């Protein structure tokens with residue numbers, strides 16, 4: 116995937132240290148809360164900025180971002196990073212490409228929530244343009260999202 120073709124990059128934000136850059140794409144965030152649970156000292160929606168990139172080591176942050184199912188959080192090493200580049204090749208890496216191998220795509224419906232797409236997939240818009248190519252996506256099935264076809268967490272308001 117070429118990042119500049121991915122329409123989900125609009126309004127992205129960056130958080131940077133000497134070793135690591137964390138990118139956040141709010142339009143892709145499904146509020147799955149993996150980051151909040153795994154590394155609450157770094158990811159805290161009650162604080163501004165909500166990402167405190169200095170509150171944990173770069174490897175811990177990368178492993179947390181690798182667990183993000185929506186691809187809303189990504190990372191890259193800085194040019195002079197002291198982190199082993201081999202550790203920065205997870206699915207959350209900005210350079211990670213959707214697998215081209217023929218593996219079955221699995222789509223799981225979450226109870227009262229979105230569709231979790233796992234496996235190399237290409238999501239096309241109504242005009243046939245590529246909206247996203249990735250190994251993981253979170254798609255709305257409740258119809259309440261303000262960012263179709265991506266889940267933006269609105270389904271949770273319906274449950275309250």
Ligand code: FES
Nearest residue numbers: 255257266269270
């Ligand atoms: S399923 Fe999450 S916003 Fe619709």
